[in-house]
Amino acid sequence: MTFEEAHEQFISGHLNSRPEGERKARLERGHRHAEVLFLKNIWWPLRRQFTELHSEYEVLDWRGRSYFADFAWLPGYVKLLIEIKGFATHVRDMDRNKYCGELNRETFLYAMGYHVISFAYDDVEQRPELCMTLLRMVLGKYQPAEAPVSRIRLLEQEVIRLTLHLARPIRPQDVKQHFSIDYRTAVRTLRSLSDKGWLLPVATDQQERIARYELNHGVLEYFN
Structure with a gap:
């Protein structure tokens, strides 16, 4: 039609x-x-x-x-x-x-x-x-996806939403507490989003260890 x-x-x-x-x-x-x-x-x-x-x-x-x-x-x-x-x-x-x-x-x-x-x-x-x-x-926000979506993809989407809500760099501890998941899974999810270019790592002062991530520009493309 x-x-x-x-x-x-x-x-x-x-x-x-x-x-x-x-x-x-x-x-x-x-x-x-x-x-x-x-x-x-x-x-x-x-x-x-x-x-x-x-x-x-x-x-x-x-x-x-x-x-x-x-x-x-x-x-x-x-x-x-x-x-x-x-x-x-x-x-x-x-x-x-x-x-x-x-x-x-x-x-x-x-x-x-x-x-x-x-x-x-x-x-x-x-x-x-x-x-x-x-x-x-x-x-x-109000309806399930028409095509099957993996649990990892759903978690990544909600982590993006959480980062927008926080309006500051997100930490593994934020993800752990918000989604009631273990710390290792939180770290792995943030690193995955960083590898894909949706989040950018932010190094802590005087340390090389990455403890926070901020949104990259063009993040709306993630939801296309």
Whole structure:
């Protein structure tokens, strides 16, 4: 099935399932160029289907007012909202009240169990590979890999995530404590990531022994 065929079915299905009124009208006029481009350049190449994805998804803010997210991915317990933000509407033309309202809404949605991620329109149009990598990392937190992944590969992926979380050079002791594994395995995993170029060894002062590792540039490529 081509993207155009799948997209037509996707929109038609949501239009048919929505009652007459604002929710249906919003989908008809809200699903515009930026949203279609996101589906064509990023979601479709990454997923090849639109299952559990909703366009112009309605939620209420803290004032009880309707807010329509560009997309919502709702595979059961996960509530992920996706926004495509153009520079003109979200930066250049935004005043202080709109800015405060947007931040308050995102915080409220987080409190209600939603996770909100945003992509710049320029990246969707000109750098879709970057958007795909970032989206793959997000979705990978919530679902198993489609292809079998070895335990070593899974451990390496989580060590990369842990290093990002720590925001400092990682030590074998950090890996040992976080994953409840023995020290030797922690050292072996860090050395493996270093040999592959994802981590760079950091020598301790006045010692040749490597005790810490820092992220190498281009680490996003690891998740491709």
